[in-house]
Every structure is written in structure tokens, then in C-alpha cells.
Amino acid sequence: MKILLPDTMPLDPTLPEGWEAVVVDARAEIPAAHHDAAALVVWGSSRRHLASAAVDLPQLRLVQSLAAGVEGILAAGFADDVVVATGAGLHSRTVSEHALAVLLALVRRLPEAREAQERHEWSDELGGLQPLHPEGRLTTLLGARVLIWGFGSIGQTLAPMLQGLGAQVRGAARSAGTRAGVEVIAEADVPAALPGTDVLVNILPATERTAGIVGREVLAALPDHAILVNVGRGATVDQVALREALEAGTLGAAGLDVTEPEPLPSGDPLWDAPRLLITPHGAGGRPVGADERIAANLRALVEGGEVLHPAAR
Structure with a gap:
């Protein structure tokens, strides 16, 4: 199983057994080699990146935002069975x-x-x-x-x-x-x-x-x-x-x-x-506990538990 991490900040979550993390350009379309990804982490991602993820990742099960607001993610048009988790609490x-x-x-x-x-x-x-x-x-x-x-x-x-x-x-x-x-x-x-x-x-x-x-x-x-x-x-x-x-x-x-x-x-x-x-939107910009949140929600995904802070769809 594969999770795509953004290149906009260093991340090193503890992954469940059998999972692989790949860092991708958060402002570009998802490369074809990674269209098999099951999870995507979003931080500073462009509309182009999100649109590509919504269309090109048929196996996607989880979108983990590191921002509390997920309006742009929801607008990208992810399938209803894809869980979108917010970054509530990280800021x-x-x-x-x-x-x-x-x-x-x-x-x-x-x-x-x-x-x-x-x-x-x-x-x-x-x-x-x-x-x-x-x-x-x-x-x-x-x-x-x-x-x-x-x-x-x-x-x-x-x-x-x-x-x-x-x-x-x-x-x-x-x-x-x-x-x-x-x-x-x-x-x-x-x-x-x-x-x-x-x-x-x-x-x-x-x-x-x-x-x-x-x-x-x-x-x-x-x-x-x-x-x-x-x-x-x-x-x-x-x-x-x-x-x-x-x-x-x-x-x-x-x-x-x-x-x-x-x-x-x-x-x-x-x-x-x-x-x-x-001030120029400088209050947040640095999620605290991002690795732990990603790891917890991946475990929930694998084990059938409750994902933390799911967005209302």
C-alpha cells in the first residue's frame, strides 16, 4: 500500500506494516507511477494537484489534510467513499x-x-x-x-x-x-x-x-x-x-x-x-503533531477504526 506525502514539509510518519511512503510535488499532477496510492497527505497543495488526485487515484481511500479547513479538498471532487480527514487541532x-x-x-x-x-x-x-x-x-x-x-x-x-x-x-x-x-x-x-x-x-x-x-x-x-x-x-x-x-x-x-x-x-x-x-496569514503554517495524526489515521484505515476528525461530506 502506498501513501503520498507532500514535498512542502518534512514528514516521517510511522507506517503500518506493508505501507510505503512516497514524496511527491504538491503543486503538480500525480505521476502515473503513483496512481496506485491508497492515501494522500495534503499540505500547501495546488488545485491542479488535488484535481489530479481526485481523478487519477482510483484506489484512494484516505485524504489527510494538515490544515483545519478542507474547502478546497472537498471542491476537488473526490469520490464519496474516500474519507477526507481534517487537520483540526494541529494548529x-x-x-x-x-x-x-x-x-x-x-x-x-x-x-x-x-x-x-x-x-x-x-x-x-x-x-x-x-x-x-x-x-x-x-x-x-x-x-x-x-x-x-x-x-x-x-x-x-x-x-x-x-x-x-x-x-x-x-x-x-x-x-x-x-x-x-x-x-x-x-x-x-x-x-x-x-x-x-x-x-x-x-x-x-x-x-x-x-x-x-x-x-x-x-x-x-x-x-x-x-x-x-x-x-x-x-x-x-x-x-x-x-x-x-x-x-x-x-x-x-x-x-x-x-x-x-x-x-x-x-x-x-x-x-x-x-x-x-x-499579518500575512502567519498564525498557523506549521502543523504540530502531523506525523502522529497521519500514523493514527492510517492505523484506523487499516484496522477499520474511526478516523480522527473526518470532514462532513
Whole structure:
């Protein structure tokens, strides 16, 4: 049996007996010599590569993505009997780390401090004696009311990090309850929660339902000092509404690791919005535990067990 590994990152999973791993170009069509593959690992793969895999691998049984989102894989048209497994959880720690870094940079006004440094200016406004909770601005996570919208693996990893810095954290998901010791509200209750939210962390996936969901109504419901951080998908935020809110001063600040489209065109006015920090989709990009996930799902495939994190088809 053969598994095809992408050349976009070094991988060395422990394979079941009788399996062979072959590294292929993740941006090219599958070579004819490997059309007998039973499993395919996807990471940074082109549409051309995925289309070839869907058509040219008749014995394929498993597609293992190393990314949490598998929209492109599902769109490639794999047969219904091919299991598509997501990389859910492989990016939880790195994305959480990035989200926290962006949030802290905005809370502690590091972009403004950098601008002052470039001017060789010691800013009394940014330093010296400061109130802990000034009117109209969030300057600390101590006591900050944080709502994490999209409370999956990443949200559950991020929550205790924020709590450790003194924040009051709640999650928002399709159904209410308690997850990982954190109160989770239903999405239907998000509008009512927004006026009492200091930080909105968006980790929503890109679906038909979530397209532009963080739009004018959501942004208007947040307090003027609130901070938005998006490490989910760019399509979930109405970027025109976001820019307008920042320009009008009805949103305190925002940090985006994702945009729509990507890369964000150099002429897009979003670049020049005030109090906005943009990073180029750098939160993930380095799956943690990829070899172990591949090995576990291959064992499940061979032994007839349950594949971890199968995508809904």
C-alpha cells in the first residue's frame, strides 16, 4: 500500500506494516507511477494537484489534510467513499500563540510605540504614569471581557492563556454549554453579548453561513473601545465595514491574520485603516503533531477504526 506525502514539509510518519511512503510535488499532477496510492497527505497543495488526485487515484481511500479547513479538498471532487480527514487541532497552539501576540500588541499599543521609535520620539502618551482602565480604551487584559466566536480546538487552547493574564473568557458556538471549563453561549445569543465584550476573537470557518458575519451590525454592537482579532477566515469579516468602523472611531482596534482575498492587494484601502494590525496569514503554517495524526489515521484505515476528525461530506 502506498501513501503520498507532500514535498512542502518534512514528514516521517510511522507506517503500518506493508505501507510505503512516497514524496511527491504538491503543486503538480500525480505521476502515473503513483496512481496506485491508497492515501494522500495534503499540505500547501495546488488545485491542479488535488484535481489530479481526485481523478487519477482510483484506489484512494484516505485524504489527510494538515490544515483545519478542507474547502478546497472537498471542491476537488473526490469520490464519496474516500474519507477526507481534517487537520483540526494541529494548529491550535501556534494559532493561539499568534492570536495572543496580536491582541497583546494592540492592547499595549506596540504598533504606535514602533512608529514613535522610528521618529526617535519618547512618547509620554504611551509611557509614564497610566490609569489601569482609562475611559474609552482597552490597555490591559486584566478584567477584560473576551468572547471567542468559534470555540473549537483553537479557542479551547487560547482561552486558558487569556485567563492566565486575567481576562474573563466566554466562548460562542452553535450550541451553549461548558467546554474545557469555559462557559459557551449559543450563536443566537452573540448579538446580546456584544455590548459587554471588550475583545472579540473570531475563529470562525469560511462557510455560506459565516460569510461576512462580522459585519456592520456586529461591529456597531461592540463598545467603541473593543478590539477585534480574526485568526479564522478572511471571508467571515466585512472588511469595508471594518475599515469604516476604525475610521469612525467606533471600534478601538483590530488585528487580522486573514483577509479576503489573500494576498490582500497592495492598493486595498484596508491597509491604511487606523489602529489596524495585519499579518500575512502567519498564525498557523506549521502543523504540530502531523506525523502522529497521519500514523493514527492510517492505523484506523487499516484496522477499520474511526478516523480522527473526518470532514462532513
